[in-house]
Amino acid sequence: MKHLYSTLIITVFFFASCSQSKKAENSGDKKIKVGVTFLSMQNEFIVNISDEMSKKAEELGVELISVDAEHQPLKQIEQVESFIAQKVDAIIMNPCEVEASSPAVTKALAAKIPIINVNSATTTQPTAFVGSNDAESARIAMKFIADKLGGKGNVVMIHGFMGQAAQIQREQGAKEILKQYPDLKLIAHQTGEWDRAKSMDLMQNWIQSYGTKINAVFAQNDEMGLGALKALQDAGLKDKVIVVSIDAITDALQAVKKGSLDATVFQNAKQQGAGAIETAVKIVKGQPYEKELMIPFQLVTKENIGQFIK
């Protein structure tokens, strides 16, 4: 066993010295190895980020090790620990949770491996952050509703999973805008757990209790927005109610094109995924990089839908 360890250590030193001497001029010889852990591969938006990362990694000749934390912060921490043990050059983390994923950042930094947070934040500051400000997306969505209603009317809001960073920030952003329009009233809000079927049920129940009093729906993601939309269409109320959601997934873009969904907010998976890989490469190569790379959101309506659908 001891023999094995010493061989291992020697090998590691050998490779380490090799890579150090060559790193500066010729990165082609030794591939940069990046470990990525995702919040959940059951989420279309995250899958899109992952796809874009793979594309960029191939383009830049980076070796990617991608793993799925399945919404569990503990699992994510363990994955980062295993990346550290594998001595990757950089780690990209798409955090499960603001607080609970923070130890992963601390551990990577302690091991002197750069860690980049993508899409959402942790309390502990990573080497770099690539993503967007969730509160901003909700501000854009709610502002659209306020403009459409002339600053006056009744709004219902469908939350994501309560307590998640995206839910908290999107709620906060929406409420900031509501405060600016005192005649815009939030008459009901409830969680749809990011889920289409659940939000459809919720909207049906709201239609029963509020009926035509509802002027607009703000859903914190597209899945839920599309569920609410279906309920409104079935009740024959869609013409009277504005529905706006966030993420710009394929289904939502199609619905905007058809004119059934009034607007969605485009979060740029491509730039987030590619940006994270580029930042990782820059850090590993010792080039200057942006500590906070903010990718802007864009409002998608029927007018500009052409830019978003191929």
Added chain:
Amino acid sequence: MYLINRLRKYGIFVVFIIISLILSFISPQFLTVSNWTIIITQASINALLAFGVTFVIITGGIDLSLGSMVAVTGVTAAMLAHPDTFPVALPIFAGLLTGLLMGIFNGFIITKSKIAPFIVTLGTMTIGRGLALILSKGRPVSNLSDSFNFIGGGDVFGIPFPIIVLIIVFIICSLILKKTLLGRYIYAIGGNEQASRASGINVNQVKMAVYSISGLLAGLAGVLLTSRITTGQPNAGAGFELDAIAAAVIGGTSTSGGTGTMTGTLVGVLLIGVINNGLDLLNVTSYYQQVVMGIIIIGAVVLDSWNQKSNS
């Protein structure tokens, strides 16, 4: 005394009536035809799963793979339901067949390996979720034909199609349980497996049958859900098995096997539906909704054990 005995026997039904009455007093929208149409439509998917799992629980087993089966069958159906590809019967058939096969797989492993159903179906639950993600590549499968979307969203003479499915399936399941030999064997196995085996009942065959029925109904639920939300979602159905088991238990099916009725399960399903709907109408935060639901589940089981003690 007679009244009290009656009350005990129909305990959960009384609870259901009382809660409905309270809700109709505090929310004027509650007791309307349109609201009840919505409650029953929303409850239909849970109902199908609950009917299936009632058979399983009466034999003394459990099926935790229901939610994952909903996802796999839903995604399978959706992939075959794009407009202008196949006739609408094919995705429906494929969804049902996938559910049936998964049910048969559960039954096969449980009867051949003698591993506890809890463990086996826990395994297939994970396998199923993975399969759904593999098939769909982690993305919702959309753009389904109108005829397919009719199953979950359309209506016949003003009655939503899911309600019609619910009624038909309820009648068939009740008949199987009450009037057929299979039904009697299901109760017998749950009551005493050793004795049933000794009296010549093919226990393995009966178990295969109940898990297959459970799978088939999960397939039907998957098709219905997919059609209702007009998209096949790989992460759909998470936690559905727990709602279904809760409905069966609230309706008086004993988790130790041997007792339970389809009518009881139906009342359990409707009670859950009514509470969800009522608390939404009253705009109660979902945190409290979960607490209320938990209290009712425990209350129902307490009522049930109380009932059994007084009977014996």
